[in-house]
Amino acid sequence: MKLVFLGSSGTIIYYMRFHRVVRTTYDREQDTFRAWFLIGPCLLLALLINGEFTPIEILWTFSLYLEAVAIPPQLVLLQRTQNIDNLTGNYILLLGAYRGLYIINWIYRSFTEDNYRQWIVWVSGLVQTGLYADFFYYYFKSWQNNEKLSLPQ
Numbered sequence: 001m002k003l004v005f006l007g008s009s010g011t012i013i014y015y016m017r018f019h020r021v022v023r024t025t026y027d028r029e030q031d032t033f034r035a036w037f038l039i040g041p042c043l044l045l046a047l048l049i050n051g052e053f054t055p056i057e058i059l060w061t062f063s064l065y066l067e068a069v070a071i072p073p074q075l076v077l078l079q080r081t082q083n084i085d086n087l088t089g090n091y092i093l094l095l096g097a098y099r100g101l102y103i104i105n106w107i108y109r110s111f112t113e114d115n116y117r118q119w120i121v122w123v124s125g126l127v128q129t130g131l132y133a134d135f136f137y138y139y140f141k142s143w144q145n146n147e148k149l150s151l152p153q
Contacts, residue, residue: 030080033073042066051120061120068124071095071131079151089149093139096132099125 015022046062074092078084102125109116135151142149 031077033076038069064124068128084149099129
C-alpha cells in the first residue's frame with residue numbers, strides 16, 4: 001500500500017511540475033504563503049518533542065507535525081482566489097474526513113487496547129482536524145443553501 005501511495009504522490013508531483021496543461025494552472029502571484037513559517041517550527045518541535053531521540057523517530061515526528069499544518073497554505077490560496085470548484089472542495093472535505101476517521105479509530109483503540117497511548121499522534125491529528133473545521137463549516141453551509149462554495153475574504 002505504501003508503494004501505491006508513493007507512486008500516486010510522485011505522479012501528482014510530476015503532473016503539477018511538468019505536465020503542460022496542469023502546470024499552467026498554478027498561479028504564483030496568488031500563492032504567497034511562506035511555508036517556511038510552518039516547516040521551521042515543525043522541525044524544531046520534532047527535535048524537542050519526540051518519542052525517542054533517533055533520526056528515524058525525529059523524521060517520523062516531523063512528518064506528523066508537518067502533516068498537521070499542511071492544509072493552511074491550500075486554504076489560504078483558495079480563500080484568495082475564490083476559485084473553489086466542486087472537485088477541489090470535495091477533495092479537501094475528504095482529506096479532513098480521512099483525519100476524522102483516524103480520530104474515531106483512536107477512540108476505539110483506546111477502549112479496546114490496554115495501554116494504547118500515542119500523545120504526539122493524537123495531538124497533531126486533533127490540530128489537523130481543527131484546521132479543517134472552518135472549511136467544513138463553509139462547505140456544509142454552501143451545500144445546505146445550494147450555493148457555490150466560497151471562503152470569507
